[in-house]
Amino acid sequence: MTALCTTLPEHISLLLVDDHKIFLDGLSLALSSLTRELEVHTAQNAEQAEQWLQQRDFDLILLDLKLPDMPGLELLRRWQAQGRMTPVAILSASDSTQDAQAALAAGALGFIPKSSDSEELRLAVTRVLLGESLPAPQPTPIAELTPRQQEILPLLADGLPNKLISRRLGLSEDTVKTHLKALYQELNVHSRTACVAAARQRGWI
Template identity: 75%
Template sequence: MTALCTALPDHLCLLLVDDHRIFLDGLSLALAPLCPDLQIHTAQNAAEAERCLRQRDFDLILLDLRLPDIAGLDLLQRWQQQGRMTPVAILSGSDSNLDAQAAIAAGALGFIPKSADGDGLRQAVTRVLLGETLPLTIDKPPLTPRQQEILLLLADGLPNKAISRHLGLAEDTIKTHLKALFQELDVHTRTACVSAARQRGWL
């Protein structure tokens, strides 16, 4: 056992949720040195994860962002609404600060990229288990000041015509800005745009 683990208890029970079996196996091996009596349970989708949670308590859940039956952040928000107190850290193939920001906004205590090596992974997991929220370097929204104004008005439920009147811009200009916002957030509707912006902490 490495020195960084000495503050952890001898017994820990973790739940790893990821739809790739080989990744779960590798993750289990990488986490094995955390403590002498480490129990690891795995789930490959949200339904399996919820079944595990009904059967026992866990010290930490490591949750993938992309699951076959429900998005990881949606699952995390569901657990938050249910009042589930188990700490959750997001494990993701993404190194995006935007994804990290969305994870923290949804209630995760940390965001760990899958590109982390074994030592980095154990260090991150240890810090979350000890009650830390992993520090993040969060980028400001990659939006222009004008786009941020339009996003705020969109969130207020204003139609394009009202936004253009409010900002003194042509309606076509508003549409151009909205198209850029939709592309940035990878959405296709106004409601989804506002929802995605809130998830990322932009609103």
Template identity: 70%
Template sequence: MTALCTALPDQLRLLLVDDHRIFLDGLSLALAPLCPDLQIQTAQNAGEAEACLRRHDFDLILLDLRLPDVAGLELLQRWQQQGRLTPVAILSASDSNLDVQAALTAGALGFIPKSANSDDLRQAVTRVLLGETLPAPAAGEKPPLTPRQSQILLLLADGLPNKAISRQLGVSEDTIKTHLKTLFQELDVHTRTACVSAARQRGWL
């Protein structure tokens, strides 16, 4: 690890945002060798992350895509709109090229899979800290949507409630709810607004 750390400053402050406490603890241990004076703060949701950012400046934020209160991409987009300059890398269990592309489009400097081992993780974090943007995998993956899901997504973007969507498509409201649940899971979101926003980021709308 010495070769990796020589180009980094002796002191760094990182913010790790993930809703799993055990993962945060393991991540902190894996990153500990980065530099002699590494200060790590953790947050388990968007609210805690924003509170940390009001108190301190950070050299890097590692952000999970799935948070309990606000989707990671939505939070990243909010920071970009606020003009926040802190570098952000996405750290996620997702292996979807669509998620990678959406993260980079939203302003992330890299997408690091949670499946990475400690050495690969530290190398990726080091590259981002040194100003690199981690390369994205080749694009070309198509949206994993059925024609019905695409129809529902378009009507959702028009602001229609479930009842109106069900009437327009001639299916039950329960069917609409089932499709929406699948869309929410696919897009890692918890609200209708976030669903539309994430779909636009991926170019589905």
């Protein structure tokens, strides 16, 4: 029986793809203790990433979803279509369950939130390098909302005005407005459209 590898090799080569230079510098520093001979290369857009891949192979690519010249998922799908075998993990500021599921469906081995601290980041990268697939992050529990807010959100997403929402739920318009104000504060938004978008990102609707 072949033993499972549980330690990283001394030499590892990573490609970090993100359009923010300061973030790339911080990420490189956070990963510096990953292994003895860590080789880190960076790219700030899809074109630079493609150029690196034409020059050499990598053990892992950490790819941001939002790049200036091409969406990260589109770039990942292109690599998959080309038959590239380099493991890819998505590293994103998005906490959307939908984004995570789309990334995994496109061939990513993991979805790592940028909000991860250094230890969490190193652990996630280590797991991917050892051949594991990271599960999609779970949506923020909807228990943070009141039952009435949970009823209002889907109606808001359907585009119903306050008057129709109040009729549908048997509430006064003032009560609906009060619940909407609380939702805006909870999601840190200032409009109906932004409220729906933020709720969807959290997996609430």
